[in-house]
Amino acid sequence: MTYPYVELKNVSEFINGFAFKPAHWEESGKPIIRIQNLTNSSKPFNRTSFEVDEKYFVSPGDILVSWSATLDVFEWQSEDALLNQHIFKVVPDYKIIDKNYFKYALKEAISSMMKFTRGSTMKHINRGDFLATKIPLPPLETQKQIAQVLAAADQLRKDCQQVEQELNALAQSVFLEMFGDPVTNLKGWKKNNLGGFIKIKHGYAFKGEYFASEGDYVLLTPGNFLENGGYRSQGIKQKFYLGDFPDEYMLDKGDLLVAMTEQAAGLLGSPLFSPSDGTFLHNQRLGLVQTVKPINKQFLFGLFNTSSIRQQIHFKAVGTKVRHTSPTKIEELNVGIPPINLQNKFSSFIEKLEQQKQHNKEKSQQLDDLFNALLQKAFKGELNLKSIERA
Template structure:
């Protein structure tokens, strides 16, 4: 069945959030919904205690669309809050349309919308283009049936993601049980500077000056000899889509930052101090800019250190060495000076073995998640083509 289509401008009204200034933020009052509160459910809220217009109020169940920096559609599940700039609140005041159906329709077109994003630092979609985008509009009862099918498929995806989170929580609980809190140190481990156990601590610019690197290294969008691993790749656990490549000559030139897997990668600027464990990709990989790469000596297991720095206290150990009010940075010397508990290597290896078994379980679940997401995408394609009902 073919459906009629409607432009977004004719489907609803879109209220852009208020541009709250940092000096207006508070630790009490009404929470402010920023993009990071949508993309990261554990994101810290800022609050506002002043007067505000009713149109900026967001209630549970409202549909929100982030249109700058990160494009996404969300259904708000929290308490009453206030809408920040760069986010639309959807007001369904023009046509009869199911809220959940609308959410999925927007989700589907977002990938297409991303082709029209503008800006290098703050990517955004223009309001003019947004208004012109069209979505299918089947009869209301059909909308509800489509939404119900997609809700069920999304529920399965969400449950699988929750299981993956539980596995991560299990590993963290095992760490604390075996080694205790890294700061309170209830087991009384000796602490030593991390630098005593570092074999290599390097970064991209260890390979030469800015001019030399500019003349010898070019980042490529098309697949080539080696992957240039960046923070965004590590953060998303994605090393295949929208990544950067370098030629074999560039890879061989960057001799000091070849990545083989198992290294600790630490952001040196921006989200300074964030720690990643580099997976083994079984292909040539080179370290990107604005990161440190660490290889450890035999006295410390890399898996142990990675999970140490990802406990709440371990993160504090690093963040206490981050400097800068606006642009956060961390130095090599600061990393070397971090005091870490030196636990028995045998115990570290036992923990690493538990982690590896858990990662095997996670890999199976991740594969299952990919299959679920593929099924969801297929259902969504068929639904909006009129092939389900």
């Protein structure tokens, strides 16, 4: 079915946030919503008592669109707050458009908006192009039906993401159950400096003039580390390398690295395994873990993920604004080391857990594909609501 198309500016007001400056930041006052507070609810707020126009006030349930760096749609779920620049507060005309339908319409429209992005590494949307983006406008009752179908598919995706979080938490829970806290060492394992088992190798200082936004070789940075350990792609921010480099800084699949710079809160000491052979490069400020005595790398990954080890690394680090550690400081960590056979038993458990995570990842991809297909059909007028109701 074909529906009339309308420009975004004709169904909603889009209010850009206020340009708060560091001089406005205080210890108390209303929280300032920055893009990082939308993408990661654990990120701390900057606060202020600075008075701004009430159009910058955000309440729970308000729709927000981040239009710089991260391009996405959010519904604010926290306390009353103030809106920072580079985020739109969306004020729809609910007489003609359903809130939930509009959120999904905006998500679909963002794919079209991407052709209007500016910048090679820091993407942002031109306001005029954005407001001129068109979305279909079916009758209100049809909008609500479409939103219900999309919400059901979206919930399946979220359930899968929740399973992934629970599987990740299970790995660390089993580590602590088997080995206890490695610093307090209440299980009484023989204590050793990590340097008796591993050496940490510095990465290579790759030359900035050969950095690129695409290429064959991925340049690992602290931004590729998840706070709770593991690899994440940086998407459009990912750096690639086009120049020559020594072969020894090409990583193999399964190489274990540790972040030695706290590029963002919680990253210092975070571990990851290189995802594949012949693709990822060992950059400076990342420590490659090389074993010198028998010790299991999965055990080491779990070790670096414990809060007590992270605290030790942070405490011994240097720097005020950005904290740094070093190979020597990591090697000097004194921890309880359990027998290798117990480490291997833990590794076998993790191997089985990884199989479950891979299965869940594949299922998650299928659900993502389903949701995106429904999204496209819905906003092309191709979604057969009657057949879905019968199913």
